[in-house]
Amino acid sequence: MITAQQMRAARALAGIDQKVLAERAGVSVPTIQRMEASDGVVRGVVDTLVKVIRALEESGVELIGENQPSTAGGRGVRLRPPGDAPPG
Secondary structure, eight states: OOBHHHHHHHHHHHTOOHHHHHHHHTSOHHHHHHHHHSSSBOOSOHHHHHHHHHHHHHTTOOOOOTTOOOSSOSOOOOOOOTTOOOOO
């Protein structure tokens, strides 16, 4: 669904801290801290994950899944897998 790395990056792009994200998602700060500290895909109660993703999206962030195109257009960033050469 979403990785801890994506979550931290999305929050940074939105310019919000963990407290603000927790408030917008209606969850506790320790919940956000646990989610961001996990390795790989964030695991937890589906309802909580949905709330956090919705809060990030409402903050202006488009979350892009693996091998998925961006639908919003405009500028953005995407993490290349380690070892992949830059294009060109």
